[in-house]
Amino acid sequence: MGRxxxxxxxLRTSRFISFDGAVALSSxxxxxxxYRHLEADLGGGKRIARGAGLSYSAASFGEGVVVQEMxxxxxxxxFDRDQRTVRVEAxxxxxxxxxxxxxxxxxxxxxxxYPLITVGGCIAADVHGKNPLRDGTFxxxxxxxxxxxxxQGFRSIDRASxxxxxxxxxxxxxxxxxxVDATLRLLPLPASNVSVRQEPVESLLESVExxxxxxxxxxxxxxxxxxxxxxxxxxxxxxxxxxTDEPCAGTGRSYRPMTSAxxxxxxxxxxxxxxxxxxxxAFRRLKIHRGTETKSSFDAAFPxxxxxLYHRFFGRPGLAEVQVLVPDASLERFxxxxxxxxxxxxxxxxxxSVKRFLGRQRSLAMSGSGSLFALDLARTGATARFLSEFDAxxxxxxxxxxxxxxxxxxxxxxxxxxxxxxxxxxRLAECDPEHLYRSELSRRLEL
Amino acid sequence: MVIxxxxxxxxxxxxxxxxxxxxxxxxxSDLRDTQxxxxxxxxRWGVQAVPMALDLAQSPLPLAALxxxxxxxxxxxGLLLAAGMNREGDEPGQAPASFAALTxxxxxxxxxxxxxxxxxxxxxxxxxxxxxxxxxxxxxRTRNAAYSAAKRALQSYFESLRHFLAGSGxxxxxxxxxxxxxNLAFGQRTLLPRASPQRLADAVYRRKxxxxxxxxxxxxxxxxxxxxxxxxxxxxxxxxx
Numbered sequence: 001m002g003r004x005x006x007x008x009x010x011l012r013t014s015r016f017i018s019f020d021g022a023v024a025l026s027s028x029x030x031x032x033x034x035y036r037h038l039e040a041d042l043g044g045g046k047r048i049a050r051g052a053g054l055s056y057s058a059a060s061f062g063e064g065v066v067v068q069e070m071x072x073x074x075x076x077x078x079f080d081r082d083q084r085t086v087r088v089e090a091x092x093x094x095x096x097x098x099x100x101x102x103x104x105x106x107x108x109x110x111x112x113x114y115p116l117i118t119v120g121g122c123i124a125a126d127v128h129g130k131n132p133l134r135d136g137t138f139x140x141x142x143x144x145x146x147x148x149x150x151x152q153g154f155r156s157i158d159r160a161s162x163x164x165x166x167x168x169x170x171x172x173x174x175x176x177x178x179x180v181d182a183t184l185r186l187l188p189l190p191a192s193n194v195s196v197r198q199e200p201v202e203s204l205l206e207s208v209e210x211x212x213x214x215x216x217x218x219x220x221x222x223x224x225x226x227x228x229x230x231x232x233x234x235x236x237x238x239x240x241x242x243x244t245d246e247p248c249a250g251t252g253r254s255y256r257p258m259t260s261a262x263x264x265x266x267x268x269x270x271x272x273x274x275x276x277x278x279x280x281x282a283f284r285r286l287k288i289h290r291g292t293e294t295k296s297s298f299d300a301a302f303p304x305x306x307x308x309l310y311h312r313f314f315g316r317p318g319l320a321e322v323q324v325l326v327p328d329a330s331l332e333r334f335x336x337x338x339x340x341x342x343x344x345x346x347x348x349x350x351x352x353s354v355k356r357f358l359g360r361q362r363s364l365a366m367s368g369s370g371s372l373f374a375l376d377l378a379r380t381g382a383t384a385r386f387l388s389e390f391d392a393x394x395x396x397x398x399x400x401x402x403x404x405x406x407x408x409x410x411x412x413x414x415x416x417x418x419x420x421x422x423x424x425x426x427r428l429a430e431c432d433p434e435h436l437y438r439s440e441l442s443r444r445l446e447l
Numbered sequence: 448m449v450i451x452x453x454x455x456x457x458x459x460x461x462x463x464x465x466x467x468x469x470x471x472x473x474x475x476s477d478l479r480d481t482q483x484x485x486x487x488x489x490x491r492w493g494v495q496a497v498p499m500a501l502d503l504a505q506s507p508l509p510l511a512a513l514x515x516x517x518x519x520x521x522x523x524x525g526l527l528l529a530a531g532m533n534r535e536g537d538e539p540g541q542a543p544a545s546f547a548a549l550t551x552x553x554x555x556x557x558x559x560x561x562x563x564x565x566x567x568x569x570x571x572x573x574x575x576x577x578x579x580x581x582x583x584x585x586x587x588r589t590r591n592a593a594y595s596a597a598k599r600a601l602q603s604y605f606e607s608l609r610h611f612l613a614g615s616g617x618x619x620x621x622x623x624x625x626x627x628x629x630n631l632a633f634g635q636r637t638l639l640p641r642a643s644p645q646r647l648a649d650a651v652y653r654r655k656x657x658x659x660x661x662x663x664x665x666x667x668x669x670x671x672x673x674x675x676x677x678x679x680x681x682x683x684x685x686x687x688x
Binding site: 072 | 453454455458475477479480483484486487490491629630631633634635
C-alpha cells in the first residue's frame with residue numbers, strides 16, 4: 001500500500017538482455033518521464049540511454065551502469081510543414097513516426113525493420129533502411145539534436161554549430177550523452193502502398209548485380225537461403241519495392257510488440273538443419289509463386305512486425321548476426337571465400353541478405369560505399385569458430401563490420417576494420433572525458 | 448483543465464481527452480514537460496492545448512495566470528486533479544515546511560483550484576470535477592503520514608462538494624487509486640499488481656457522465672480497503688506496509 005515517492009532518481013534493478021540473447025545482466029534502471037528526471041543526480045554513476053531495448057550489441061545496458069529508459073520521451077514537439085521538418089523526442093518509435101508522417105502526407109526514407117525501434121536508437125546506431133545506397137543512413141536525415149550531458153546540460157547541436165559532437169553522436173551508440181530530441185527531414189509521401197516484386201536469384205553476386213542495375217529503386221534488398229551449399233550457395237530472392245496507390249489487403253498496424261525477453265521465450269532453438277531447409281525452401285517457393293505483392297507502407301517498412309516467429313525460433317540460445325560492408329574492389333573475393341568458409345566450417349547459417357550501401361558518418365558506423373552482407377546463424381558449436389574465421393575474412397577483404405549487429409565483435413577487429421574508430425575514441429574523450437556514458441558495447445570495444 | 452497533466456495519470460488523461468477532441472489546459476510544475484505534451488497533443492490530434500507551470504506546493508497559487516490562459520479557450524467544462532506529491536521522510540515529526548508542502552500539493556491547493564473554478568463550471572450545463580485519492584489513505588500508517596491525511600481530507604472535501612452540487616450540472620467524482628504503473632511506483636515492490644494509467648484514463652473518460660461519487664481503481668481495492676478498515680488495532684499495528 002505504500003505508494004512510492006515521486007523522487008527523480010527512482011531506480012530499480014532490472015535484468016536486460018541483448019536481442020540476440022548473447023548478453024544478459026542486471027543493472028539499475030531509471031524510467032524518467034519528466035525533464036528534471038534527466039537532470040537527476042545519479043551520484044556520478046555511469047549511465048546509458050535505452051530506447052526499445054532491441055539492440056543486438058548490448059548497447060543500451062552495462063555492468064554497473066544506470067539504464068535510462070526513454071520510452072516516455074516519445075512526443076512530437078514541432079512541425080514545419082513548409083520546410084518538411086519535424087522535431088521529435090528520442091523515445092518516439094519509428095512506427096509512430098511513420099504513421100504520424102503519413103497522416104500529414106509525408107514519409108521518412110530510412111526505416112529499420114521493426115516499428116518499435118526509437119528515433120534515439122536509430123541515430124545512436126545510425127541504422128539504414130531498404131535502399132541505403134540511395135537514401136543513406138538515418139543520421140543523414142537528422143538536421144539537429146538536443147543532447148544532454150550532466151557537465152554541459154541540454155545542448156542543441158547541428159552539423160554547423162558543433163560538428164565534432166554531432167559527428168560523434170550519429171552512430172556513437174549514446175556514448176556522447178543522452179539524445180533528448182532530434183529534428184528530422186521528411187519527404188512527400190509518394191503513395192500509400194508499396195508494390196514489391198520478388199524474383200529468384202541464384203547467387204550472392206547475382207543479387208549484387210541486380211541491385212546495381214536498380215540503384216534508384218525505393219526498396220532494394222535480397223534474401224538468401226542459409227541452408228544451401230555447394231553450387232546452390234547463395235540462392236535466394238530479390239525484393240524490389242516501388243511506391244504505388246494500388247490497394248492492398250491491410251494496414252498491418254496491429255502487431256504484438258516484440259521485446260528481447262519475448263524473443264528468447266522458447267527454451268530451445270527450433271532452428272536446426274531440417275527446419276531451416278524446410279522453412280527456407282517453403283519461403284523461397286512462396287515468394288517466387290506470388291511474384292509481385294502489394295503491401296501497406298507499414299508492412300513494407302517493417303516486415304518483422306507481423307512476422308515474429310523467425311526471431312523467436314532462435315529461442316533462449318539466441319542467434320548470432322553479423323553484417324559487413326564489403327567494398328566493390330574485394331566483392332568477388334569476399335563472396336568466394338565466404339562460400340568456402342561456410343562449406344568448410346558448416347555453421348547453422350539460417351539466412352543471408354544483401355543491400356547496396358552508402359554511409360557518410362564519422363563514428364562507429366560503417367562508412368563508405370559497397371555491398372552490405374548480413375548473416376544470421378543459430379548458436380551451435382561451430383558458430384564461434386565460423387565467426388572467428390569470418391573476422392579474419394573481414395580484415396583480409398577490407399570490409400567493415402556493423403557494430404550494431406554483432407554482440408561479440410572484438411575491439412581488435414573494430415579498431416582495425418572501422419575507418420573512424422580511432423578518431424571516434426579521441427572525440428569521445430573530449431565529449432565525455434569522465435566516460436559517464438558507458439555500456440556493455442563500449443566496454444567490449446574498449447572505447 | 449488537467450492539473451498534474453504532464454506525466455503518469457495526468458498525461459494519460461490529457462492524451463485521452465485530446466483523442467476525444469477536447470481543448471486542454473495542462474498544468475504541471477515544470478513548463479518543459481507541459482510544453483512538450485501540449486505540442487504533441489496539438490500535432491497528433493489537432494486540439495488546442497495550452498501548457499502552464501504551477502507549483503502546487505507553494506501558496507498562494509497564481510490563479511490569475513490560469514484565468515488568463517482560459518480567456519482564449521472554449522468554456523471550462525472539466526477540472527481533473529491528477530496532481531500529487533509524495534516524498535521520503537513523510538512521518539510524524541517532519542519539518543513544518545515539508546508538512547506544509549505535502550498538504551498544499553495534495554489537499555489545500557487542489558481545493559483552492561476547485562473553489563476558484565467552481566463558478567465557471569457551474570455556468571456550463573454539463574461539467575465535471577474529478578479528484579484522485581489513494582488507497583494509502585485508508586488507514587494511517589507510519590509512512591506517508593501527511594500525504595495520507597491530505598488525501599483523506601481531499602476525499603472528504605469531494606464528498607461535501609458532491610453534496611453541495613447535487614442537482615446541478617456539475618458531476619463530482621472521486622477515484623481512490625491503488626498502485627499505478629507510473630514513475631511514482633517505479634522501483635517499489637508492490638503487494639498487488641499495478642494498473643495501467645492509460646486504462647484508468649479510458650475508464651475515467653468513459654464514466655464522465657456517471658454520478659457515482661467514489662470509485663476504487665482497480666476495483667479489487669474496494670474489498671481490500673474495507674478489510675483493512677475493519678482490522679482491529681492489535682492486528683493492524685503489527686502490519687508493516
